[in-house]
Amino acid sequence: MTRAGSHFLQIPGPTNVPDRILRAMHRAVIDHRSQEFASLGSEVLENLRLIFQTRSPVVIYPASGTGAWEAAIVNTLSPGDRVLMFETGHFSQLWRQQAERLGVVVDYVPGNWRRGAVATELASRLSADDRHLYKAVMVVHNETSTGVTSNIPGIRVEMDRHRHPALLLVDTISSLGSMDYRHDEWGVDVTVAGSQKGLMLPPGLSFNAISEKALSANKTAKLPRSYWDWQEMLGPNRNGFFPFTPATTLLYGLKEALAMLLEEELPNVFRRHCRHAEATRTAVRTWGLEIFCEAPPAYSSSLTAVLMPEGHDADRLRSMILENFDMSLGAGLSRLAGKVFRIGHLGSFNDLMLAGTLSGVEMGLRLARVPHQAGGVTAALQSLAPAETDLKHGTRPST
Secondary structure (H helix, E strand, O other): OOOOOOOEEEOOOOOOOOHHHHHHHOOOOOOOOOHHHHHHHHHHHHHHHHHHOOOOOEEEEEOOHHHHHHHHHHOOOOOOOEEEEEOOOHHHHHHHHHHHHOOOEEEEEOOOOOOOOOHHHHHHHHHHOOOOOEEEEEEEOEEOOOOEEOOHHHHHHHHHHOOOOOEEEEEOOOOOOOOOOOOOOOOOOEEEEEOOOOOOOOOOEEEEEEOHHHHHHHOOOOOOOOOOOHHHHHHHHOOOOOOOOOOHHHHHHHHHHHHHHHHHOHHHHHHHHHHHHHHHHHHHHHHOOEEOOOOHHHEOOOEEEEEOOOOOOHHHHHHHHHHHHOEEEEEOOHHHOOOEEEEEOOOOOOHHHHHHHHHHHHHHHHHOOOOOOOOHHHHHHHHHOOOHHHHHOOOOOOO
């Protein structure tokens, strides 16, 4: 059926791709061994460091975030190495499964999915590891399946307090470019990321930011690797090239995406996401529904997962919203299937897009006869409206 207007893609990634990035990608492919390409590659690799807030190298693979996970593992670990990982949701489970399939032994700290990694539990595990058997601590910064974040600086504090030599590997697939993240300052050794969320691109690129300590571990790591080998990447990257045929049109888009983020300035980007996240949570509370994350300090600025009332199916609600209002919301994954729906509010997103998104949810709740209180959209709009003093001075909050 032909529909008027635009589809609302409000899943927590892939996100909407701005017209400016689509236009940047609408170019002919160039010779990837030419000086023209070297200029493109060098600019992209340099500006990526600003987004990761690092002086260390960042490598790019044509892959989803899963590829970046694998690259982080095989470049730093050996068969039989023991790592510590926190159960924070569906994606921490997938990362665990991948590590185990690659021959790594995972000590998986159980969690209820409604809170992030617990620093006190980490402290207990590290205290007991007097032989330093753990070679890495692996944490998902923003769990896309739950809308729960983990305190990465707190994790690093505990590792340093125990003087533990393990590497710190962090998944930022749904937080990079949306939430404040500092690879160097937070002492992260490998940061994993993807193109299709805060970076506003289509799926297809993945990233590793790599510390000096991780590069040192790479020299002795014995897991098999070929395509994912950092050393194969780092040499050509110094001159803006890649050891294989790169995804040139995605790199054009990445160049433009990085320019957009740097023009807005990262502090403003992060404030915008925080503001939209709080407005969304205001709507959820007004509806009388429950935010799945049960610890306010762990609230995500990229997405909000909403718990359905007992006896009501989130997938039925999502289906009715899609059919009637042409809007896609995120599904509940694995143990949360049918129990939650996820509202994505990340990437290229502004106040009016959020207002439309929340209106679609409120209309859907009414149509699906989900018990709720009206007025969530109005409450969110009030939280977004500029203060009277801002209007008098001709200013407005960042959008």
